[in-house]
Amino acid sequence: RIISRKMFAEIPPRVEYELTELGKDLLPHIRNLIDWAKKNMQKIEENRKLNNW
Incomplete structure (x- = not known):
């Protein structure tokens, strides 16, 4: 656990x-993982917009 x-x-x-x-x-x-997400947030958001899911 x-x-x-x-x-x-x-x-x-x-x-x-x-x-x-x-x-x-x-x-x-x-x-x-949190640090990685913060560092890459702009790319993550851009990809979300491209994939639209």
Whole structure:
């Protein structure tokens, strides 16, 4: 699992989510993908307009 979920028997109901070790290991890769998208946003937008989907 990438995210763990902990439910509490409270009123109102409460749920907490937390990254597992596997999720924490994935974070640098997600950050790299975000950086790539920011760097290439103009090209991405241009291609979206060309493909119109």
